[in-house]
Amino acid sequence: xxxxxxxxxxxxxxxxxxxxxxxxxxxxxxxxxxxxxxxxxxxxxxxxxxxxxxxxxxxxxxxxxxxxxxxxxxxxxxxxxxxxxxxxxxxxxxxxxxxxxxxxxxxxxxxxxxxxxxxxxxxxxxxxxx
Numbered sequence: 581x582x583x584x585x586x587x588x589x590x591x592x593x594x595x596x597x598x599x600x601x602x603x604x605x606x607x608x609x610x611x612x613x614x615x616x617x618x619x620x621x622x623x624x625x626x627x628x629x630x631x632x633x634x635x636x637x638x639x640x641x642x643x644x645x646x647x648x649x650x651x652x653x654x655x656x657x658x659x660x661x662x663x664x665x666x667x668x669x670x671x672x673x674x675x676x677x678x679x680x681x682x683x684x685x686x687x688x689x690x691x692x693x694x695x696x697x698x699x700x701x702x703x704x705x706x707x708x709x710x
Contacts, residue, residue: 584661584669584705591623591660593632593704595639602633632660658694658702666691666707673705 596602603622606612615630616623620638624631663669670684670693681702683693691707 584663587661587663589629589659590662591630591632591706593634593658593660595636595656595658596633597636599633599635606631606633658704660704660706662706662708664707666693666705669693669705 594602599620599622603614603617606622606624607614610624610626612624612626614622615625621632621634624633666684670680673680673693673695678695680693680695684691686692686709689708689710691709692704694702694704696702
């Protein structure tokens with residue numbers, strides 16, 4: 581069984597309505613340049629984790645879109661733990677009774693699986709494929 585409790589949260593994805601404004605905020609306030617960016621997201625690396633700004637309009641097909649598409653949604657963020665083997669983590673989650681809400685799938689050079697905690701907060705287990 582994979583011991584997720586001993587791993588760090590590596591990425592917090594914040595779902596944003598205006599990617600350009602959010603990106604400018606992180607650049608101006610924190611003095612950071614994006615470590616990665618495309619038309620739908622921008623990733624800023626801090627010392628011990630990354631913040632991924634992701635435009636809500638591009639969520640469909642990548643994560644449970646109904647949970648993040650508007651500001652009244654229960655969850656406007658996603659916590660990510662990087663693992664070496666998403667499929668093994670997926671099997672462990674299912675064996676533990678967790679209901680997977682998305683995945684396993686392979687978006688953006690990663691293999692991912694998503695689930696929620698009892699309050700609807702989205703968790704992602706991800707494996708870098710590249």
